[in-house]
Structures are given as structure tokens and as C-alpha cells.
Amino acid sequence: MMGVALAAVGFTSTIAQVVLMRELVATFYGNELLFGLVLAAWLAWVAVGSWGLARLAERRQWGTRTFAAGLALAAALFPTQIALVRDVRALLGVTPGAFVEFGPMVVAVVLILAPLCLLGGFLFTLGARLTVEQGSTAGRAYVWESAGAVVGGTLFSFLLIRWLDPFQTALLVAAVNLTVALQLLKPVTCSLKRSLICLFLLALAALPLGHHLHTATLRWQWSDLTFAADSPYGRITIQARDGQRVFYENGMLAFETQGTFPEEVAHFPLLMHPDPRSVLLVGGGVAGDVREILKHPVAGVTYVELDPLLIEAAQAHLPPEDAAVLNDPRVTLILSDGRLYVKTARRTFDVVILDLPEPATGALNRFYTQEFFEEVHAVLNPGGVFALGLPSAENYWSPELARRNASVYHTLHRVFPEVIVLPGEHNFFLASDAPLETDPAVLAGRLTERGIETRWVTPGYIEYIFTTDRFAQVRQELEATTGVRFNRDLTPICYYYDLVLWLSLFYPNLRGAFESTSLVNLWWVVGLLVLVALLVRWRRGWAVPFAIAGIGLAEMTLEVVILFAFQVLHGYVYAEVSLIVTAFMAGLALGGAASNRLLAVSGWSARRALVAVQAAVAAYSGVFPLLISLPIPAPALVFPLLALLAGYLTGMAFPLAVALMRGSAGRVAGLLYGADLVGGCVGALLAAVLFVPVLGIPQTCVAIALVGLAGLAVLV
Numbered sequence: 001m002m003g004v005a006l007a008a009v010g011f012t013s014t015i016a017q018v019v020l021m022r023e024l025v026a027t028f029y030g031n032e033l034l035f036g037l038v039l040a041a042w043l044a045w046v047a048v049g050s051w052g053l054a055r056l057a058e059r060r061q062w063g064t065r066t067f068a069a070g071l072a073l074a075a076a077l078f079p080t081q082i083a084l085v086r087d088v089r090a091l092l093g094v095t096p097g098a099f100v101e102f103g104p105m106v107v108a109v110v111l112i113l114a115p116l117c118l119l120g121g122f123l124f125t126l127g128a129r130l131t132v133e134q135g136s137t138a139g140r141a142y143v144w145e146s147a148g149a150v151v152g153g154t155l156f157s158f159l160l161i162r163w164l165d166p167f168q169t170a171l172l173v174a175a176v177n178l179t180v181a182l183q184l185l186k187p188v189t190c191s192l193k194r195s196l197i198c199l200f201l202l203a204l205a206a207l208p209l210g211h212h213l214h215t216a217t218l219r220w221q222w223s224d225l226t227f228a229a230d231s232p233y234g235r236i237t238i239q240a241r242d243g244q245r246v247f248y249e250n251g252m253l254a255f256e257t258q259g260t261f262p263e264e265v266a267h268f269p270l271l272m273h274p275d276p277r278s279v280l281l282v283g284g285g286v287a288g289d290v291r292e293i294l295k296h297p298v299a300g301v302t303y304v305e306l307d308p309l310l311i312e313a314a315q316a317h318l319p320p321e322d323a324a325v326l327n328d329p330r331v332t333l334i335l336s337d338g339r340l341y342v343k344t345a346r347r348t349f350d351v352v353i354l355d356l357p358e359p360a361t362g363a364l365n366r367f368y369t370q371e372f373f374e375e376v377h378a379v380l381n382p383g384g385v386f387a388l389g390l391p392s393a394e395n396y397w398s399p400e401l402a403r404r405n406a407s408v409y410h411t412l413h414r415v416f417p418e419v420i421v422l423p424g425e426h427n428f429f430l431a432s433d434a435p436l437e438t439d440p441a442v443l444a445g446r447l448t449e450r451g452i453e454t455r456w457v458t459p460g461y462i463e464y465i466f467t468t469d470r471f472a473q474v475r476q477e478l479e480a481t482t483g484v485r486f487n488r489d490l491t492p493i494c495y496y497y498d499l500v501l502w503l504s505l506f507y508p509n510l511r512g513a514f515e516s517t518s519l520v521n522l523w524w525v526v527g528l529l530v531l532v533a534l535l536v537r538w539r540r541g542w543a544v545p546f547a548i549a550g551i552g553l554a555e556m557t558l559e560v561v562i563l564f565a566f567q568v569l570h571g572y573v574y575a576e577v578s579l580i581v582t583a584f585m586a587g588l589a590l591g592g593a594a595s596n597r598l599l600a601v602s603g604w605s606a607r608r609a610l611v612a613v614q615a616a617v618a619a620y621s622g623v624f625p626l627l628i629s630l631p632i633p634a635p636a637l638v639f640p641l642l643a644l645l646a647g648y649l650t651g652m653a654f655p656l657a658v659a660l661m662r663g664s665a666g667r668v669a670g671l672l673y674g675a676d677l678v679g680g681c682v683g684a685l686l687a688a689v690l691f692v693p694v695l696g697i698p699q700t701c702v703a704i705a706l707v708g709l710a711g712l713a714v715l716v
Contacts, residue, residue, distance in 0.1 A: 001184055002134060003144040005067060006127040008180045009074075010148030012173050013120045014585070015156045016078050017042055019166050020113065023085040026235045026251040027221075028105050031360040032688045033499055039556070039684035041110045042117050043677040049121025051674035064130060068181040070123045075174030075181075077116045079213065082166055084112055086217040096222055096239075097253045102506045124673055129666030138669040139596045139655025146589035146651065153585050157578030161232050167217070168210030175202030227317055231309035232578075238317050245317055247287075249310070252357075255287035257319060260456035261426075262288030267457045268428055269351050269387035270296045271443045272436055276350045280304070280379065282338035282367070284355025286314035291325045293353075295452045302349070304334045304341045311335070339366055339375075340571025348381045354388040358498055359408075359487070362692065365495040366568045368408050369487045373415040373431075383434040386416065392427040397477055400501035406481035407494050414486065421478060423470035440466040489568040491696030499689065522695070525703045529710040545675040547614060547711035548657045552679025553686075554617050554704045555650040558624075559584050560687040561697055561704075562643050565628050570635040583640035587647020594648070595655035606659035611715050613652045618708030620649055625698040 021038050028034055088108050094100050100108075128141035152173075160169045179199040218228045218237075226240035234250040247254040255261070266289050270276045277299045281289055285303040293301050303326075305311055311333065315323045326333060334341055338356070354376075359365035366372060368388070376386050390405050397405075405427060413419050416431035420438060430436055437443060443466070444459035465471065487494040532546070563580060598609055624642075632638050654676060661668040691700040 002064075002127060002130050003140070005071065005180050005184055006124065006131070006141050006144040007148030007151070008071060008177055009120060009123045009127065010145040011152035012074055012078065012177060013046075014149040014152035015160070015169065015173050016116055018153075018156055019169055020081060020085065022230070022235070023082055023166060024109060027085055027088060028100050028109075029252065029360075029502065030250050031499055031502060032362060032495055034105070034109075035361075036685040036688035037106065037109055038113070039688075040681045041113050043681035043684060045114050045117030046121035047674040047677035047681065049118035050125045050677065051121070051670045062126060064184055067123060067126055067130065068184040070119055070126070071177040071181040071184070074116060074119055074123075075177040077119065078173055079167055079170040081112055081116055082170055083213070083217050087220050088112065089221060097248060097251070099505070102503060121673070121677070125666055125670035128669035129664070137596060137655070138658045139592060139599070141669065142654045143589055143592040143596065146585065146592055150582060150585045150589055154582045157582060161230070165211060165214040165230060167213040168207055171206030171210045172203050175199055175206055178202060227313055229309055229313070231307050233307040233309075236307070236309050236313050238313060240317070243319065245319070247313070255284075257288070257322065259288070262292045263454050263457040264426070264428060265289050265353065265355050265387075265389065266292035267447070267452070267454065268422060269353055269385045269430055271446050272385045272430055272432070273350050273383070274446075278302075278349045278351075280342075280349040280352045282342070282352070282354045282356065284353075285326070286310060286318065287355070288322065289353065289355055290331060291322060294325060294328060294330065296450055298330065300330050300332060302332045302334060304336055304338045306335070306337055308335050337571045339372060342372070342375045342379060343571060345379050348379050348384075350381050350384050352376050352380060352384070352386045354386075358390055359494045360498050360502070362492055362495055362564050362688075363567060365487065365492045366489060368411070368494050369489050369492065369568070370411050370414055371489045373412055377415050377433070380433075384432060385436070386431045387428060389426050389428045392425060394425050398501070398504060400497070400504045402477060402481045403484050404494065404497040404501050406478045407484045407487050407497055409478040410484060411487045421474045422465055423468065423474045427474065438466055488696075490565075490698060492568070492693050496690075496693035522699055522702060522706075525706055529706055533710045533713050543714040544610075544657050544660050545671060547610065547715055548653060548672050549675040549679035550707045550711035551614070551617065551650050551653040552676035553683035553707055554621060555647075556680040556683035557687040557691065557700065557704050558621065558646045558650070559643070560684070560692065561624070561700055562639060562646065564692055565697055566635065566639045569628065570632075570639070576636045576639070579640050580643045584643040584647040587644040588651035591648040591651025592655055595652045599655065599659055606656045607715065610653060610656040610660065611712060613649060613656065614708050614712040614715060617649050618705045618712065620646065621701045621704035621708060624701045628697075
């Protein structure tokens with residue numbers, strides 16, 4: 001039962017981490033810094049719980065009853081923390097859709113995650129000690145906890161996220177915890193049959209109660225709420241007041257009806273083409289783009305949208321005349337990843353329009369890279385037009401804004417010889433392999449000839465855009481911004497530029513701190529690792545914890561790298577990404593089990609085996625860039641296997657390290673588990689925010705290999 005109880009800890013931790021991450025993304029600005037911050041805070045608090053609180057438990061000799069009480073407390077904390085996340089904007093006094101300042105956001109994330117994370121770390125270490133007292137090893141505790149994480153991740157990714165809301169999920173997890181706690185307290189009188197009946201009844205009660213809590217807490221966040229639902233890709237929320245509908249995706253404004261923005265998105269690229277017959281639209285269709293495109297004499301519009309829930313919500317809640325455009329016989333709706341569709345399209349188009357948010361995350365950044373622009377170029381007919389937009393400023397461009405937009409501009413220019421940029425609060429980039437029309441009289445004439453009725457993009461507005469002095473100034477500003485790097489799939493610098501731009505909104509005095517990306521390079525990594533390795537060689541007792549911390553860093557960084565490489569190289573498919581994460585967690589469990597068997601039957605010493613694992617992790621990290629550069633025939637199968645192998649190698653380390661350390665089982669397990677999580681905390685933050693965008697995937701893998709070699713050096 002202690003193994004099952006530890007599995008319940010891993011099960012709870014994995015599901016809670018994903019659910020709370022999604023809730024925080026829907027509450028704050030969901031950029032890469034937030035993802036890294038949540039992972040780092042989570043791992044740091046678990047490390048504190050496993051090392052600090054567990055020492056208290058060992059001194060007091062807390063046992064099975066304490067563990068059962070901890071599971072019951074976790075059952076209460078999980079839904080409570082969801083409710084707290086949903087109320088945090090009201091507590092901070094920030095309206096829906098507005099940015100939360102970075103400082104308050106950090107404080108909120110760190111404090112909200114603390115209770116459940118501290119408890120999870122405490123329960124793991126307590127469970128490891130109880131496992132040893134019952135005749136097993138602390139290494140087996142790691143395997144049980146990892147196995148529970150695999151089950152939780154799989155169940156959530158493929159079932160719970162699709163059918164249950166967050167509170168229903170949290171209460172279902174609570175039912176599992178309470179059932180296991182009951183079995184721990186009364187293992188004789190509480191038979192398996194009674195436990196299953198108890199679980200069934202608690203789960204049954206969770207469904208209506210969870211739905212009620214979900215609806216009630218959402219209304220704390222949103223006034224005039226008319227729709228809110230979660231899909232695998234995020235949360236769609238709709239506010240309705242009078243005849244207007246406002247759509248939010250993950251808490252950020254997506255679009256609002258009765259606006260004129262879709263006119264600029266659609267009409268400028270279509271007017272650039274003398275006879276647009278076929279149009280590809282990636283994103284933005286339900287926002288009004290399709291409606292405006294259909295005003296032109298096009299033969300067909302292919303509209304690609306990732307999230308089916310957005311289409312369902314739009315058809316149900318948009319004004320009837322706006323919803324009806326998706327039923328036009330000229331419209332072909334494709335529910336797929338836009339990058340994947342462009343890469344695999346077997347037809348060409350006269351005009352391609354990209355209407356997605358700015359490159360604030362790695363997933364969005366891959367729509368602004370040179371490789372994607374080349375894929376777009378391949379599906380354009382001769383003389384075709386490609387259009388995209390980026391938020392800008394009407395009058396003053398900060399250095400951060402200029403750097404972000406200039407990176408996209410120069411990258412676009414590497415693929416398309418003709419690029420023009422329209423001024424305004426939103427810059428529209430128009431690109432082609434043929435000269436683009438900039439005579440406003442010609443463009444206004446096409447608007448009139450086609451009989452298009454508009455409210456904003458009128459002949460007068462077209463003349464203003466192309467004759468104002470800002471038209472030339474925008475181009476001059478972009479071309480004068482030198483020193484920016486091209487945005488590539490494997491070196492996605494643009495989302496780093498966007499992150500710095502976002503931070504500069506709150507802390508303008510720190511604008512120069514992140515200006516030079518050359519401050520982050522492999523020589524700094526080498527120098528830091530050498531200093532730390534020398535210090536550890538001097539304090540030999542730190543060698544094993546340092547090596548495990550390095551393994552934790554490599555574990556989190558490799559997971560980020562594999563996920564990122566799969567998305568940019570082969571397109572975002574949610575089920576496959578979930579499979580990669582599940583495969584990685586399964587690898588951790590299998591690697592831990594393999595180490596336990598190795599220690600039981602092999603003549604190898606634990607130190608020799610740990611040295612071999614460190615060398616294998618370093619070697620695997622070093623060759624990974626070569627592996628992903630090769631033609632991969634079945635990426636949906638190969639990348640999960642790569643993740644499984646990475647998890648297997650890093651998962652082998654913990655049981656071996658436990659066998660090397662002297663001391664009580666609880667203290668050793670808590671210390672090493674904490675070291676593993678601290679390394680993971682550093683890896684999560686560095687990989688997402690700095691290493692991948694600034695160094696790029698190949699050099700990030702080299703950095704991981706260097707960390708492995710440093711761990712190897714302190715062990716031999």
C-alpha cells in the first residue's frame with residue numbers, strides 16, 4: 001500500500017501541475033517566462049518540502065497516519081488553489097484581458113503554488129522512509145512515484161482534459177487521494193471492494209459539485225460571462241453585452257465583434273493582388289477575416305484553425321450574419337495546426353494571410369521563422385502575396401519593439417525580395433516575389449471595381465496609409481535597426497525579443513539589461529561549471545548531490561528541447577505532444593526500475609553505474625542535434641522514443657545516488673530528491689527563457705552535455 005500511496009502522490013502532482021499551469025496561463029500573460037516561472041516555482045517548492053519539511057518528519061518519527069493525513073490535505077488543497085488562481089485578478093485589482101505587472105505576477109505564482117508543492121515533496125520523502133522501513137529501498141519509492149506520474153499524465157492528456165472541467169478533475173483526484181488514505185488507515189477492515197465503492201461514490205459526487213464550482217468561480221473573473229469552456233489548447237471565454245461579443249483565449253483578448261480590424265487584415269493583401277482567386281487564411285477567420293475576404297471575387301477560401309472549440313463557440317455565440325460565413329460554399333474549414341497544413345499542402349494559393357498573435361511563445365514563434373516563410377513561399381502562386389501583422393506603435397518605437405519587429409522584417413526579406421510594411425498601431429507586413437503595388441489610386445480603384453463596402457479601409461484611408469510620411473519612416477526604422485538576429489526554427493530568437501519587450505513595459509529602467517544576447521554563450525556555461533566543479537571537488541560530500549542536480553537540469557532541459565524540436569520541425573499536434581510528455585515520464589519510471597534491478601543482481605558498484613549514467617546523458621545530449629537533423633520518417637513515433645530514452649537515462653540516476661549516500665533513508669532521499677528538483681528548477685527556467693531562444697537548440701544540447709561532463713568529473 002505504501003507503493004500505491006506514493007503513486008497517488010505522483011498522480012496528484014502531475015495532474016495538479018498541468019491544471020494549475022493552464023489556470024495561471026488563463027489568468028496571466030501566457031508567455032515563455034510564465035511557463036518557466038511556474039515550473040521553476042513548482043520544482044523549488046517541492047525541493048523545499050522534500051528536504052526541509054521531511055527532516056522535521058524524521059525527527060518526530062511521523063508514520064503512516066501522517067502520510068494518510070497528507071493525502072487528505074492534498075485532496076482539499078488542489079481545488080482550493082484553483083479557486084485562488086481564479087480570484088487573484090480581483091485581489092490584485094486587474095481587469096480581465098489586461099496585463100498583470102511582472103512583480104505581482106511572480107509573487108502570486110510563487111505563493112499560490114507553495115502549499116501543494118511543499119506537501120508533495122514532504123510526502124515523497126516520508127513515503128521513501130516508510131518504504132525502507134517496510135523492507136524495500138528508497139529507489140523503489142522513486143519508481144512508484146514516477147509510475148503514478150505516468151498514469152496521471154496519460155489519464156489527463158487523453159481523457160480528463162477532453163471531458164471534465166478543472167474542478168471536476170481536481171475533485172476526482174481528491175477522491176483517489178481520500179480512497180488511498182482510507183486504505184492506509186484501515187488496511188484490514190477496508191477491503192479493496194469497499195475502497196473501490198468509496199472511490200466510485202466520491203467520483204460520482206465530484207461531477208455535479210465540480211461543475212458548479214467551475215461556473216461559480218469563472219463568474220468571479222468575468223462580468224457578463226456568456227460562455228467559458230476548456231479544450232486541449234486552452235480556455236475560450238466570451239463576454240456578451242447588448243449586441244457585442246468579446247472573445248478571449250487563455251485570458252487574453254482575441255477579438256471583438258463590431259470592430260474594423262479584420263478589414264485591415266484582409267483587404268490590403270487582397271487589393272495587392274490584381275486577381276485573387278484562392279486564399280489561405282491561418283487563424284482569425286471567426287474574428288471577421290473570412291467575412292471580409294468573401295467580399296472579394298474569390299473562388300475559394302481555405303481557413304485553418306487549430307482549436308475546434310473556437311469554431312463551435314463562434315457558431316453558437318457570434319451574431320447570425322457573422323457565423324453564417326463559415327457555411328459559405330466557397331469556404332473550406334481545416335481543423336489543424338497552421339504550420340503543419342502549410343508544410344503538407346498539395347495546392348497553391350494567390351494570397352496567404354497569417355492572423356495569429358505575436359511570437360510570444362515558442363509555439364507561436366514558429367510562424368515567424370525563415371523556415372515557415374520558405375514553406376509559405378512554396379505554396380504561393382507566382383506573383384502571390386503573403387501577409388502577417390505585428391503589434392506596433394503609432395509614434396514612438398522603443399528599442400525593444402524595433403528589435404522584435406525588425407527581426408521578423410529581415411527574416412521575411414531573406415525569403416521574399418519584395419516586402420512593404422504599413423504603419424499604425426499594428427504593422428502589416430506584405431511580401432511577394434513580384435513588385436508590390438504602392439500606388440493608392442490603383443488600390444482604391446480595385447476596391448471600387450470589386451464593389452466592396454467597408455467602414456474603415458476606404459479609398460481615403462488607403463491614400464492616407466501610402467502617402468503619409470510614416471509609410472517611409474516605418475521602413476527606414478526597420479532597416480536601420482541593425483544587429484538583430486534572424487529568426488530560425490532551431491534558434492528562435494524572436495520570442496526572446498518579445499519577452500524583453502514585454503518586460504520593458506513594466507521596468508523601463510532595465511531596458512539595457514537584456515539588450516545584448518551575446519551575454520549568454522557557451523563560454524559562460526563552461527566557466528561557471530568549472531568553478532562549481534572545483535568547489536565540489538574541494539567539498540567531496542557535495543559530489544553526489546551536485547551530480548543529481550545536474551541530472552535534474554538535464555532532464556528538464558532535454559524535455560523542453562524535445563518538445564520544441566518536435567513542434568517546429570513537424571507541426572503541433574496536441575495528442576502527439578502529450579504522448580511525448582507521457583513517454584518521458586514513463587522513461588523516468590523504467591530507468592529507476594532498471595537501476596534497482598542493476599543494484600540487486602549486478603556486480604557493478606553504484607558509483608561506477610552512476611558514472612556510466614552521467615556519461616550516457618552527456619553523450620545523448622551531444623548527439624541529439626545530429627539526430628534531429630536527419631530525415632525522420634515517422635516523427636509521431638520517433639520523438640516519443642527519443643523522449644523515452646532521455647527519461648530512461650536520467651531516471652536511472654536517482655536510485656544509484658541513494659545507494660551511494662550514507663545516512664538515514666528519509667534524509668538521503670529528501671536531500672537527493674531536493675537536489676534533483678533544484679536542478680530541474682534551474683533547467684526549466686534557463687531552457688525556456690534563455691538557452692533555447694538565445695543559444696538555439698544545438699548549443700543548448702552542448703550545454704546539457706557540459707553539465708553531464710561536470711557531474712562526471714566530480715564523481716571520478
